[in-house]
Amino acid sequence: MEFVMKPSAMASDQERQSFVSGLEDLKDYELDEIIRRKKNTLNTAGRNLPDRGARLRAIIKFHEDEVHRRKLNPPRK
Numbered sequence: 377m378e379f380v381m382k383p384s385a386m387a388s389d390q391e392r393q394s395f396v397s398g399l400e401d402l403k404d405y406e407l408d409e410i411i412r413r414k415k416n417t418l419n420t421a422g423r424n425l426p427d428r429g430a431r432l433r434a435i436i437k438f439h440e441d442e443v444h445r446r447k448l449n450p451p452r453k
Contacts, residue, residue: 396435399442411439 402410414436422429 396438399439402442404443404446407439407443411436411443414439 399407414432418429418432418436422432425432
């Protein structure tokens with residue numbers, strides 16, 4: 377998985393995909409695990425990061441947005 381940081385706030389799906397690529401390829405449990413690990417990292421080391429965890433919070437938000445998107449639009453079987 378690749379993370380590309382942009383300085384401006386991102387709203388569109390295209391910008392989200394360039395920010396955190398590969399979200400759509402992750403299984404639900406993988407997505408949940410990534411969110412859990414990143415939140416743990418934020419809680420333990422966020423204050424010590426140069427940006428005080430701002431990038432990490434943004435990454436967590438994009439992952440959580442993907443979880444929400446999947447709940448609203450479940451895949452057809």
